[in-house]
Amino acid sequence: MKKVLLFVLMVFCFVIPLTVYAEEVNTDLSGTLEVWSSGEELGRFVEAFNKQYPNIKVNITVVPNADFVAKITPTLASGQGAPDIFTGESDYVKYLVNIGYWDDLRADPYNCEKYTDDVWDYVKSVGTDSTGAIRALSWQAAPGSIIYRRDMAKDVLGTDDPAELAKLLNSNEAMLDVAAKFKEKGIKMFASWKDIMNMQFSNRAQPWVVDGKLVIDDSMLSFMDMAKTIVENGYDLNVDPWAPEWTAAVESDDTFCYVLPTWGYQFVVKPAAKKTLGKWGLTEGPVPYVKGGTWLGIYKGSQKKDLAWAFLKFVTLDSEAQQNYAKQYGEYVSLKSADMALAEGPGEEVLAGQNLFAFYNEEMKKIPNDLMTPYDGQINNAFLSNTQAYATGALDKDAAIKQFKEDVATAYPDLIVE
Amino acid sequence: MIKAKKQRNKGYYGYLFIMPFFIIFAVFELYPIAYTFYLSFHKWDGLMPSTYTGLNNFNRLIHDKIFFLTIKNTFRIWICNFIPQMLVAMILSALFTFNKIRGMSFFRAVYYLPNLITAASVGLLFNLLFNGDKSVINHILIALGVKGAPFNFFQNKVFVSGLVSYIQWWMWFGYTTIIVMAGITTIDSSVYDAALVDGATKFQTYRYITLPLIRKTIIYLTITSIIGGMQLFDVPATMTNGSGDPMKSVLTTSMYIYNQGFKSHNYGYASMVSVGLFLIIAVLSIFALQTMQKKESEND
Numbered sequence: 001m002k003k004v005l006l007f008v009l010m011v012f013c014f015v016i017p018l019t020v021y022a023e024e025v026n027t028d029l030s031g032t033l034e035v036w037s038s039g040e041e042l043g044r045f046v047e048a049f050n051k052q053y054p055n056i057k058v059n060i061t062v063v064p065n066a067d068f069v070a071k072i073t074p075t076l077a078s079g080q081g082a083p084d085i086f087t088g089e090s091d092y093v094k095y096l097v098n099i100g101y102w103d104d105l106r107a108d109p110y111n112c113e114k115y116t117d118d119v120w121d122y123v124k125s126v127g128t129d130s131t132g133a134i135r136a137l138s139w140q141a142a143p144g145s146i147i148y149r150r151d152m153a154k155d156v157l158g159t160d161d162p163a164e165l166a167k168l169l170n171s172n173e174a175m176l177d178v179a180a181k182f183k184e185k186g187i188k189m190f191a192s193w194k195d196i197m198n199m200q201f202s203n204r205a206q207p208w209v210v211d212g213k214l215v216i217d218d219s220m221l222s223f224m225d226m227a228k229t230i231v232e233n234g235y236d237l238n239v240d241p242w243a244p245e246w247t248a249a250v251e252s253d254d255t256f257c258y259v260l261p262t263w264g265y266q267f268v269v270k271p272a273a274k275k276t277l278g279k280w281g282l283t284e285g286p287v288p289y290v291k292g293g294t295w296l297g298i299y300k301g302s303q304k305k306d307l308a309w310a311f312l313k314f315v316t317l318d319s320e321a322q323q324n325y326a327k328q329y330g331e332y333v334s335l336k337s338a339d340m341a342l343a344e345g346p347g348e349e350v351l352a353g354q355n356l357f358a359f360y361n362e363e364m365k366k367i368p369n370d371l372m373t374p375y376d377g378q379i380n381n382a383f384l385s386n387t388q389a390y391a392t393g394a395l396d397k398d399a400a401i402k403q404f405k406e407d408v409a410t411a412y413p414d415l416i417v418e
Numbered sequence: 419m420i421k422a423k424k425q426r427n428k429g430y431y432g433y434l435f436i437m438p439f440f441i442i443f444a445v446f447e448l449y450p451i452a453y454t455f456y457l458s459f460h461k462w463d464g465l466m467p468s469t470y471t472g473l474n475n476f477n478r479l480i481h482d483k484i485f486f487l488t489i490k491n492t493f494r495i496w497i498c499n500f501i502p503q504m505l506v507a508m509i510l511s512a513l514f515t516f517n518k519i520r521g522m523s524f525f526r527a528v529y530y531l532p533n534l535i536t537a538a539s540v541g542l543l544f545n546l547l548f549n550g551d552k553s554v555i556n557h558i559l560i561a562l563g564v565k566g567a568p569f570n571f572f573q574n575k576v577f578v579s580g581l582v583s584y585i586q587w588w589m590w591f592g593y594t595t596i597i598v599m600a601g602i603t604t605i606d607s608s609v610y611d612a613a614l615v616d617g618a619t620k621f622q623t624y625r626y627i628t629l630p631l632i633r634k635t636i637i638y639l640t641i642t643s644i645i646g647g648m649q650l651f652d653v654p655a656t657m658t659n660g661s662g663d664p665m666k667s668v669l670t671t672s673m674y675i676y677n678q679g680f681k682s683h684n685y686g687y688a689s690m691v692s693v694g695l696f697l698i699i700a701v702l703s704i705f706a707l708q709t710m711q712k713k714e715s716e717n718d
Contacts, residue, residue, distance in 0.1 A: 066660070070680035073464040095683075099465055238570065239550040240659070378681055385663050392573045394665055410484050411682045 026310075030055030033307045034083040036072065038065040039294060041331075042087065045139070045315050048324060052314065056307050065089055069096075076101045076299075084302040085312060088136060090292045091377035093126060097135045098374055102297030103305070104133035110298075110309050112137070115317040123334045125370040127295050136297035137316035139325070141262070141334045143363035144199055144289035145282045147269050148257035150352060153281070156185050156256075162283040162354070171286045172226050179235040182256050190236040191249045193227045193391070194384055195259040201380070202289030207371040208379045213416040214408050216401070224387045224397060231391040251276055261291045262332040262360060270330055270350050278352045282359045288366035332360045339364075375412055382407035457689035464685050475690035485691060488662075488671040489698060491579070495654070495668065496647030498583035499590070504639070506587075507594035512624050514595075515602050526599075529592030540585055541656030548572065548581070572658075575667035582654050582668050586647070594639055601635030602628055637710050641703050648699045651676070671695045 035042065037060050046058045061083070063071050069092050075082050076099075088096040096102065105112035112134055116124055120141045127136035146169065150160035157168060157178065169175050179189035190196065204217035230236050237255060239245045249255035250272035258264050269280055296316060298308045314321050322338040325331065330348060333339060339357050347353035373379075382404055390400035409417040458475055462468035479485055510529070514522050532540070547554050548571040556568035571577055605628065613623050651672035654662060660677070662669025671691065679688030 067680075069683075070676075073680075073683070077465050101465070237551065243550055244546060245550045245552050378677075381661065385661055388573075388663070389665055392570070392664075394573070406483075410482070411677070413478065413684065413687070 036083040036086040084308040095374035102135035136295035142292040144261040193230040198291040203287040228391040492670040499586035511598040537652035601632035
């Protein structure tokens with residue numbers, strides 16, 4: 001009996017501070033909130049959100065990522081049927097941040113800066129426009145990793161320890177040496193060489209565009225040669241990312257790793273790993289990197305800014321909500337306090353007990369500045385396409401670079417391309 | 419006097435009845451077309467107010483290598499599918515109309531089936547069949563012990579372009595066959611009877627009676643095929659993830675317009691490319707019409 005009383009008392013002690021904290025939110029808000037999202041994941045927050053705000057109906061319309069900008073721009077231009085909240089993915093989030101259709105979250109009625117100290121700087125910086133206004137925030141952060149097969153590492157390299165592997169993979173040359181060792185055993189080192197672009201993207205000293213001028217960083221030029229080496233030696237599966245074969249490689253016995261950030265684990269490896277359960281690990285490559293993520297902002301013409309803010313705050317700034325979400329879906333989140341708390345928890349079964357939050361927390365501390373520009377999506381595609389032409393021998397290096405520059409000039413005639 | 423008034427009143431009803439078409443046409447066709455022309459002389463990112471730039475977009479268009487490349491690509495894909503499509507439709511319709519073939523309606527339905535599948539899924543389907551070392555086709559080729567397999571199909575410009583033409587052919591020859599057959603059935607059977615009496619062979623009948631009499635149908639098919647074919651988008655776009663690679667070999671003009679407008683936010687220039695495509699389609703259509711009608715008058 002005493003024990004039960006003690007337990008009840010403890011629960012009360014825990015609940016009371018929480019309710020005190022929760023007092024400042026107005027849970028009586030009611031109405032329907034229209035949200036456009038480029039992915040399904042955002043919808044996973046709605047159930048928990050409705051426990052706090054039972055009278056807000058969140059209507060999420062999923063618009064495929066490939067068409068998102070094509071659909072949202074005419075809607076914003078006309079103002080007809082525009083959603084209260086819309087998302088932006090990393091390929092074009094900078095464009096949306098800078099066109100000024102998202103409200104500045106620093107201002108009334110949001111005053112987001114009261115809460116944003118807990119947000120990883122990188123996430124904040126991507127959502128910040130050139131005038132310093134915070135236009136968008138995210139529930140995700142996407143630091144990079146090499147997601148590898150422990151069993152193959154042990155067979156071929158003699159160790160499956162993430163720290164040891166990081167030492168073996170500490171430069172592009174080292175990665176290619178390791179790839180050669182795997183090839184001897186009939187194993188492809190990479191799922192697709194294009195995945196490595198995620199990492200190279202952070203390896204640059206400068207973004208693609210500086211002062212309206214195209215900048216091709218030297219690291220990009222050497223990456224072209226790396227891609228050629230991989231293609232010529234058959235170190236990858238010779239398919240594009242997201243091709244069925246690329247996805248199927250999770251359960252294969254001849255593919256060693258994916259060079260993908262957090263979402264690669266969450267979307268590609270974790271859902272597919274059945275017979276390879278517990279055979280995966282996370283390690284870092286030559287360059288700490290960050291790639292991807294979905295940001296949310298509030299449409300400046302929204303009539304329901306209070307509802308929109310309640311939802312945006314719940315998703316991007318509520319540590320408890322993010323922890324519950326992350327526990328369930330294994331997704332790395334944007335609040336430091338949530339990631340730190342989760343790093344103390346149990347590890348992932350798929351990763352043989354490795355705690356992904358502990359791993360990615362370390363990566364977050366090392367990632368470079370935000371190198372994103374509004375032009376990234378198109379420029380990246382042009383770069384990969386011409387690098388492919390070089391790698392497969394259709395063009396020599398100079399011709400591929402020349403073609404790349406022409407493609408950029410065609411896509412963005414206002415950029416200076418030398 | 420009274421009679422004339424009554425007649426005029428009846429005329430009003432006529433206008434009333436055809437009005438819905440013209441209203442819908444004006445709102446959903448005419449206005450967008452006019453607006454595209456208007457935009458083609460402007461610079462617009464889709465959000466900010468557009469600014470008039472005179473002939474800037476036009477100058478860019480006539481010097482745009484990619485634009486002419488996409489026209490060439492689209493035309494090549496179209497002609498490589500149109501000629502075989504017509505030939506096959508002619509042969510099949512001749513077989514079907516002049517012979518009693520068992521299960522003819524079954525075959526006709528089967529040939530038409532690919533046309534019912536969404537073009538986008540067809541593009542993806544063929545991507546799955548051919549893309550990658552472990553793709554279905556490569557698996558089969560390896561199992562058969564073909565030398566050099568697995569092949570890198572999607573790195574081969576000629577192959578990818580040919581594949582798109584093939585898909586277009588496969589999707590459309592059934593439709594063309596049915597239209598040609600419909601044209602043939604409108605021919606008065608007494609003409610054939612007369613030919614039979616005169617001792618014409620089957621081939622002669624087809625060459626000298628059927629073909630000239632279905633010329634209108636063929637003109638119709640050619641013009642609609644030019645218009646549809648030059649606007650080709652879905653199959654190459656889904657097959658190559660919108661890139662038109664390798665090396666832009668299947669980048670069609672419509673894909674280019676899409677990329678310029680919705681990906682790079684150059685709506686003004688995208689409109690100018692649309693206008694360019696419009697003019698090219700118009701020229702091609704008039705050219706086709708002229709040649710075919712000229713032939714018709716020569717025959718007469």
